[in-house]
Structures are given as C-alpha cells and as structure tokens.
Amino acid sequence: MSIRTENLTWKIGAKTILDGVSFEAQPGQMLGLLGPNGSGKTSLLRLLAGLKKPHSGSVTLEGRDIKSIGRRAMAQRVAFVEQHATTNSNLKVIDVVKLGRFPHRSMFSGWSKTDDDAVAQALERAGMIEKRHDRWQSLSGGEKQRAHIARALAQSPQELILDEPTNHLDIQHQISLMRLVSSLPVTSIIALHDLNHAAMFCDRLIVMQKGRIVASGAPEEIVTQELLRDVFSVDARVETSPHHARPHIHYLR
C-alpha cells in the first residue's frame, strides 16, 4: 500500500465536497482520477497532499496517518503539481526546478552532486533542458507547466500527485508526459479530463461524481458506454484499440 484514504469527508461550510471517499493507490502504479467538473478531484488531491485536513476519515501513507507526518518529511516523498501552480518571482527555470531539492537539504549540507543530478534529470525528463536558463516570465503556459513538473520530479518523490497536468500542453507533450509518468518508478495519482489518455496510460481508474467514488478498477472495466452516459452525459462507442489493446472512446456527434 502507498496512499490510502478511509471514509474521507470534507466540507466547505455546510456543503459536503467529499463524501465517504475510500481507495488505495498501489505502489508503483499510475492511478487516474476522473470525473466531471466540480466532482471533487482537486479537493481530493489537496487532501492527499496534506494541504487540507479532512472533517472525518483519514489519509495514510504506508499505513501512517499523514496528520502525524511533518511537512518536511511529507515533502521528501510526496510531490504535488497543482492545477493553477504559480511562481511569482522571475527566477530562471533551473532555479525554480532547484527548489524541488529543498526538502532533501539540511542547514549544514551544501548543494551536492546528487542535487545537481536530480535537477538535470528532471529538466531532461520534462523536456525543459533547452529552456533551463530562460526567465520564468518568458515561458508559455505549457512551458511553465512542464517546469512545475520538472520541479516535482527534482523532489525525487515516491508519490507524485498531478492535477490535470496536461491541460496546457500540446499533443506531443501531453503524450510524452503521460508516457513519462507511467514509466516512472513512483506511485502516481493523476486527475485527467482526457478519458482516452487515461484509459491508454493508467493502470487503474477512479471515477468521481458529486464528491463520491462511483467506479474504480482497471480501464477495461471502467471505460464503458454506460459510464460515459451516466457520469459524463455523453453518447459514445467504446472499442478495444487494435494499437494498444486498451479501451478507446469514439464520441458521437
């Protein structure tokens, strides 16, 4: 077990945003989090990352409740790329990515070769090597998103939480990000709107609706015409792709 939630409930005022959410992310697997707008995906990811506290229920990491894990210890193993991540200062890309090493450094340790290697590898994996000396403000939306992903990778996390990480990326970078995340030796939980990409790359899928989990399982079990109609209100046909053997959705006009 890696990350697990048990009967998680979270409210804003009187409104229940997450209602009895229980699931387990298996170590090393890529878990896709799906659901219509407002179904609670971002809220759930923020609770998993420890940025919000549940009203009831728990989030555990390797069996330990995250409320007993310090911020630094959390940051040493869990990286979170938020949907609307911002960086205010006009740092160079490489300096933003270096911030990912922060949780691993102590007051007494200098910048090490391990830090340099982690930053270089993260820039390479996120396709940002050539942009590493560019100023933050000069980047496009997709490049900023890739730089944030590089920063998360530089953290050398064991759990990687990504909130719609492909929403600003061109198709080449969408596919390469999905391929990268699925190939990393980490547990990843990734909120996505592209159901075909989710079916193609994720090991397992969770579907949310109105703050509850309404389906979970392997892509073959989850991506069905009935679910697309009932949860996403779209007419579609689903076939097994002859190219990658995962479900492929044809939306109907």
Ligand SMILES: Nc1ncnc2c1ncn2[C@@H]1O[C@H](COP(=O)(O)OP(=O)(O)OP(=O)(O)O)[C@@H](O)[C@H]1O
């Ligand atoms: N600060 C807030 N105040 C009031 N309601 C909120 C707040 N933040 C989120 N919500 C509500 O919580 C619900 C879940 O929102 P959340 O952002 O988690 O959904 P989501 O599945 O990530 O949506 P999307 O696909 O649009 O990103 C929505 O109904 C939203 O309006």
